[in-house]
Amino acid sequence: MRTATPVIREKTEGDTAACLDLLTRVHARDGYPLHLAPGDLPGFFRSAHERAAWVAEQDGVIVGHVALHCPPEDPTLTVAAEATGLPSARLALLARLFVAPELRRTGLGRALVRHATAQAPAWGRRAVLDVGQTLPSAIALYESEGWSRAGELHLHLDDFDPPINLDLWVYMSPAAA
Numbered sequence: 435m436r437t438a439t440p441v442i443r444e445k446t447e448g449d450t451a452a453c454l455d456l457l458t459r460v461h462a463r464d465g466y467p468l469h470l471a472p473g474d475l476p477g478f479f480r481s482a483h484e485r486a487a488w489v490a491e492q493d494g495v496i497v498g499h500v501a502l503h504c505p506p507e508d509p510t511l512t513v514a515a516e517a518t519g520l521p522s523a524r525l526a527l528l529a530r531l532f533v534a535p536e537l538r539r540t541g542l543g544r545a546l547v548r549h550a551t552a553q554a555p556a557w558g559r560r561a562v563l564d565v566g567q568t569l570p571s572a573i574a575l576y577e578s579e580g581w582s583r584a585g586e587l588h589l590h591l592d593d594f595d596p597p598i599n600l601d602l603w604v605y606m607s608p609a610a611a
């Protein structure tokens with residue numbers, strides 16, 4: 435049976451369980467998200483700052499996810515604001531990007547990044563992001579899309595037990611032509 439090309443569409447409430455199933459598989463394989471234990475994964479989709487999120491769907495199955503977050507302040511935005519010269523209110527965080535393991539290197543991650551990045555200017559914002567320094571696939575993807583490194587961030591999360599250190603690169607999307 436032929437499989438259809440994945441379609442990117444806005445995420446709905448009804449997608450929550452399927453997104454969590456997919457993230458659980460990604461977490462087991464890639465260790466992403468870096469700072470969460472499996473039991474904490476449901477909270478990953480409950481950001482108060484999520485302004486939009488999209489899923490990729492293939493034959494009725496969720497195979498990818500990406501979001502844009504617009505927090506009023508955030509350490510990543512502070513680094514990106516300095517590098518871009520734009521205030522936080524003119525930036526949007528590309529976040530929660532992941533693709534089903536069986537569809538890797540088929541261009542879906544690139545399509546999701548492009549989709550989310552293209553939305554930010556419609557809000558008067560430029561897309562930026564942070565990425566774990568231990569995630570080479572994601573770093574390669576962003577750099578292949580022309581994103582440039584804005585700086586780095588070392589977070590010490592002491593509300594976790596045990597506390598967690600996160601070493602991140604901050605990237606900015608290509609400036610509008």
Ligand SMILES: CC(C)(COP(=O)(O)OP(=O)(O)OC[C@H]1O[C@@H](n2cnc3c(N)ncnc32)[C@H](O)[C@@H]1OP(=O)(O)O)[C@@H](O)C(=O)NCCC(=O)NCCS
Binds near residue numbers: 464534541544574575
């Ligand atoms: C990062 C991720 C989303 C990439 O998704 P993907 O669908 O495999 O990426 P694409 O097929 O669109 O790849 C686009 C380009 O990125 C680069 N790239 C992606 N994966 C790569 C890898 N494993 N090694 C080297 N380059 C890679 C390549 O330049 C690739 O182009 P090419 O295949 O023509 O050479 C996916 O690996 C993933 O879900 N990883 C786990 C979650 C994660 O790390 N999320 C990022 C959070 S910041």
